[in-house]
Amino acid sequence: MIAEFDLSRRTALVIGAAGGLGREQALGLARAGADVAIADLNQSGLQATSLAIKAVGREVDVFPLDITVPGEVRAVVDAVEKRFGKIDILVNSAGMTRRGASEDYDQGLFERILDINLNGMFYACQNVGRLMIKRGGGRIINMGSIFSSAGIAESPAYAMSKGAVAQLTKTLAIEWAPYGIAVNAILPSWFDTAMGNVVADREKFYAGTAEVPSSADLAARTTGRVPLRRLGKPPEIVGATVFLASNAASMVTGHLLAVDGGFLAQ
Numbered sequence: 402m403i404a405e406f407d408l409s410r411r412t413a414l415v416i417g418a419a420g421g422l423g424r425e426q427a428l429g430l431a432r433a434g435a436d437v438a439i440a441d442l443n444q445s446g447l448q449a450t451s452l453a454i455k456a457v458g459r460e461v462d463v464f465p466l467d468i469t470v471p472g473e474v475r476a477v478v479d480a481v482e483k484r485f486g487k488i489d490i491l492v493n494s495a496g497m498t499r500r501g502a503s504e505d506y507d508q509g510l511f512e513r514i515l516d517i518n519l520n521g522m523f524y525a526c527q528n529v530g531r532l533m534i535k536r537g538g539g540r541i542i543n544m545g546s547i548f549s550s551a552g553i554a555e556s557p558a559y560a561m562s563k564g565a566v567a568q569l570t571k572t573l574a575i576e577w578a579p580y581g582i583a584v585n586a587i588l589p590s591w592f593d594t595a596m597g598n599v600v601a602d603r604e605k606f607y608a609g610t611a612e613v614p615s616s617a618d619l620a621a622r623t624t625g626r627v628p629l630r631r632l633g634k635p636p637e638i639v640g641a642t643v644f645l646a647s648n649a650a651s652m653v654t655g656h657l658l659a660v661d662g663g664f665l666a667q
């Protein structure tokens with residue numbers, strides 16, 4: 402491995418690591434040498450990720466967490482610090498989305514999505530940031546979306562939350578640069594996970610809306626809009642994650658890194 406990408410002796414906390422992109426990010430960081438604390442609501446998923454990280458030969462521990470509860474976030478961050486001695490890298494990968502026309506959008510869903518994607522992310526940045534300030538450095542990687550930049554119909558809460566992730570990332574990058582903390586975001590297009598593959602998961606994604614679109618319709622609305630004309634594969638998120646966590650990115654902060662098959666180039 403090129404020395405700049407080596408994460409040996411680093412500890413990462415990956416929130417949202419029970420499945421999807423967060424699981425791949427946790428595994429990727431472990432493969433680059435980091436020990437990994439993994440947190441999520443989904444405890445069985447956490448156990449599966451933990452086994453996969455153990456197979457890579459790194460230290461791992463699981464932390465059940467609802468990121469929307471500030472007291473839980475603080476307790477988990479304290480517990481991770483106690484268990485591993487420090488947190489060098491934070492990856493914020495918990496997330497949720499549901500489609501629905503803005504004029505009829507369910508208030509409970511609206512609040513829940515903002516709570517997870519945005520408020521929860523802030524609680525995690527705040528609590529880990531406080532420790533990183535004390536230690537004099539660290540890396541924070543927030544999961545945004547192509548919809549941190551572009552708009553999307555029928556996803557008001559998701560688009561609002563992801564737009565705000567970009568602003569949170571830039572704001573913290575400026576505020577915490579003097580402490581040696583780099584804060585960046587990754588903006589994926591549609592990836593083949595429970596969240597991203599809306600074609601496969603369309604009944605759930607459109608639950609409660611007036612009409613569930615056909616698979617063909619949805620495929621045209623998603624991969625048809627990506628220049629590479631396909632979904633991302635979850636392991637394709639690893640390169641950007643390890644880069645931003647590593648010394649290779651020592652001059653990179655406040656950056657929104659699109660991993661989007663060319664979507665935002667259009």
Ligand SMILES: NC(=O)c1ccc[n+]([C@@H]2O[C@H](COP(=O)([O-])OP(=O)(O)OC[C@H]3O[C@@H](n4cnc5c(N)ncnc54)[C@H](O)[C@@H]3O)[C@@H](O)[C@H]2O)c1
Nearest residue numbers: 417419421422442467468495496544546591592594596597
């Ligand atoms: N998959 C995509 O196409 C795509 C595209 C752009 C951005 N993203 C972003 O990447 C991140 C990961 O997405 P994914 O595709 O892996 O989604 P996913 O649904 O597969 O995984 C999300 C994880 O977040 C966890 N989670 C949800 N609510 C939580 C809570 N309250 N507390 C703790 N954990 C909670 C879930 O249990 C799950 O393990 C999200 O922020 C998402 O918005 C994904």
